[in-house]
Amino acid sequence: MLVIDGSYGEGGGQILRTSVALSALTKTPIKITNLRKRRQNPGLRAQHISAIKAVGKLCNADIKGMEIGSTEMEFYPGEISDKKWTIDIGTAGSIPLVLQALLITAIHNDVEVEITGGTDVRFAPSIDYVKFVTLPILKVIGLNAEIEILKRGYYPNGGGKVKIVIKKMDKFERINFTEKGKISEIYGISHASVSLKGRNVAERQKIAAEKFLKDINIRAEIKEEYADTFSTGSGITLFAKTEKTIIGACSLGEINRKAEDVGIECAKNLISEIRSDTGVDSHISDQIIPYIALAKGKAKINTTMHAMTNIYTVNLFGFDVREKNGVVECE
Secondary structure (H helix, E strand, C coil), X not given: CEEEECCXXXXXXXXXXXXXXXXXXXXXXXXXXXXXXXXXXXXXXXXHHHHHHHHHHHHCCEEECCCCCCXXXXXXXXXXXXXXXXXXXXXXXXXXXXXXXXHHHCXXXXXXXXXXXXXXXXXCXXXXXXXXXXXXXXXXXXXXXXXXXXXXXXXXXXXXXXXXXXXXXXXXXXXXXXXXXXXXXXXXXXXXXXXHHHHCHHHHHHHHHHHHHHCCCCCCEEEEEEECCCCCCEEEEEEEEECCCEEEXXXXXXXXXXXXXXXXXXXXXXXXXXXXCCCCCCCCCCCCHXXXXXXXXXXXXXXXXXXXXXXXXXXXXXXXXXXXXXXXXXX
């Protein structure tokens, strides 16, 4: 059994999601200790348990220590098989974070899952980011998956619903995301609860982002949408298609925060990502590492603590991922 210290590096949910996914793929039983030990609310939360259960469902795993607040768990994977089922996180826990673990595990199978939870919540990429940035990048590797956003879900009640269909891939394509190339187009989605339509929140986020970009001679096409949701909320996600990759940024509305500030923040973040000397944006820098290991590829990334923690985690499973001057590669 492989024993993993869950407090290593950034010590959050990333090490957990990557570990259970690679445990399933490599058929390696694992024990993770000190789970989220340094967090304000240490141990497992609802979204972490949902991610573990999702991976466990796919590989018929025997799992121990699956209680809220548990700081230790054991995962004994079985055979991965095709599946079709539903998941309810039960809170506004992030659907995109559950998908991070699920996508890695399901790469060699036909999987269809409907997940209920939070689509646009703090400390996680938006569901639009997953649909328009993560999945297109993973398609280059060979993963074929499609997302349908059935309902938005904001904090605190969640209730968002997403359907993802993953098709069995034939083989990994070696990747090289070391540079961006020229921008071909910038587009985005600005969204809000229907209860905020009278205040034009989605339009105000959109207009502010477009104006900021226009002032630096960049044109963007941003759609706005209003959704019937259980909790009031808003957000905006922007994407830049380039010659060799896709770059994204997202911002979330908050109480007592102007819609214009949300739009401008997202636009600023996107420009910062575009101008950075990397091949992918900072959101996907850590997510792409398991795929670099599996596809024997390379990428120039933002070497955040999350990314370095994921390199450490991946190598525990026998891979040889190395980082030098921001370039991560696996031979």
